[in-house]
Amino acid sequence: MSDAVVETIDLTMRFGGVTAVDHVNFTLRERELRCLIGPNGAGKSTFFKCLTGQYRLTSANGRVFIRGADVVGMRPHEVVRMGVGIKTQVPSVMNGLTVTENLWLAARRAHGWARSTAEVQRVIDEVGLADIARRQVGELAHGQRQMVEIGIVLAQDPWLVLLDEPAAGITGAEVERLVVLIRQINQSASVVVVDHDMEFVRMLGSTITVFHQGAVLTEGLAPQVLADARVREVYIGNRTQ
């Protein structure tokens, strides 16, 4: 039995005539931190949504295993209940509720009524949300909402964390804090980060999988991948760094 936490076999997703994900074979191991990068339209987010059940798969789409369990056909809530925490591309939070209430809903499902309040406090301290804990999420800045959503994921105490563009729209100091937080999460969980911010990915210093036109172009550590001429070609085109 392999130690693969996530394994896809020939994962394919088509929308009409467009193949967004093209026969992707991907493996993520226990406690691994992996970044998926690629230019816009490379298929990263589609691949992410296939893993999380947001796009409902059939056997024609290939196979997806999470800790050995076939998740093809599962609904997102069924995937999450396996112990998966998901942060979406656009912050998906409950705007009309306070930060504490958002976190409580996450903690309640994972830990039960009795432990949920303590778990909420833990996450508030861990992510640094104390100053905004009683504010409505809809009133917060984009970066704060991103952190709230990461807090929501943490409150579920997952062993697999899938983060789609966690650094989008947040500033320098917050990015550094986010990098620390993701590494901290990685101490107890396998993490997949989807992003196209090369600097952020470099800061994470993980193994990188590069997507291009729905397929895996290459895979490796940051220096090796970033030195790859093909990656530079598809990722930054004619621009020079």
Place this chain on the structure above:
Amino acid sequence: MKAWPSIGQIRWGWFLAAAAVLLLWPVFADTHTPTVLLIWALFALSLGLMWGYAGLLSFGHSAYFGLGAYTYAIAVINIGESTVPLLLAVLVPAVVAAVIGAMMFYGRISDVYMGVITLVVTLILFKFMSATAGDQYAIGDARLGGFNGIPGFPILNVPGMPEISLFGVPMYYIAAVSLLGCYLISRWILARSFGRVLVGIRENEARCELLGYSVPAYKTAIFTISAAMAGLAGCLFANWTEIVTPGVFSLRSAAEVIVWTIVGGVGTLIGPVLGAMALGMVKLLLGEQTVIDNSLLLGLILVVVVLAIPRGVVPALQGWWRGRARIRVQRAGHGRVRQRATTVRSGESATGWRRDAPGGSGASAEAPGTGGRLPAQRAVRP
């Protein structure tokens, strides 16, 4: 865990005051009209719970109100005693709603289609019941009666004693207890994690799914609970009118409860209750004249409220009250700043106010930099 600010909690003082008023009302006034107002309030509460807290708008909630009414009438004619028919009047709409809700929510239809489906359900029932005039349309001893409906069925009786009917003041108290009971049940639901998840679904359905909650199950459950309450209201309405006609399923009936809820205030429980009672009273008063069309005025009220106070009367009043409270707190804060400033300048203790004018009542304190004076009395008000 404390009550959520986003949901609110029961105000026991207000609740007990309302219960006392309802209890004592028959001592001072007639109960016939208040009874139907309470029944309509219960109907609006059932919609307000589902719409205001789970974000589910049923355009045809009258279907369950009507099913409750018809179920009671048919069952009581066949059984003779009202206890089982009363229970069936709650159960049948709940089961029907559970089936329809499961089809809608597990089928992942959008909110717009949900509105269409719920409306179509009540209109189909209206059409069907209107077409049941022949003798062949009977369930046991109960003839459905087509457009004329089912008249003359036995009304509620003391459980186990069909010879003792409950009408007049007892009927009023049944309606009052039903409303208060359903209000408490609604508050209880909202205070549990079930209610909190519903509010989460209202705010962001996709996120709740990604938290591991089965959204269709929650939606189906609240749709069923709401239909059961509407069915109870329908049963009581049948007992008040002592006749059931297809009008309970009509478009007008479906629209009225939505207007009551909007005017009273979606997102509160008390708003739909007060909206139904106030507009229900207007409806009854207008029914006594022929100069102005009832529906026209109701529509006009809706337009005015939506334009002037889109959130409804009760949320607007709550917002106004909270705004006043905030201002009071801010003024008290300014007062403390002035008090400290004055104390520092005069060297007096924090409790010893410097008086600019003799007599004390006109005393004022001036804060540095404000360039103005406020009565000290206002400044120290908490």
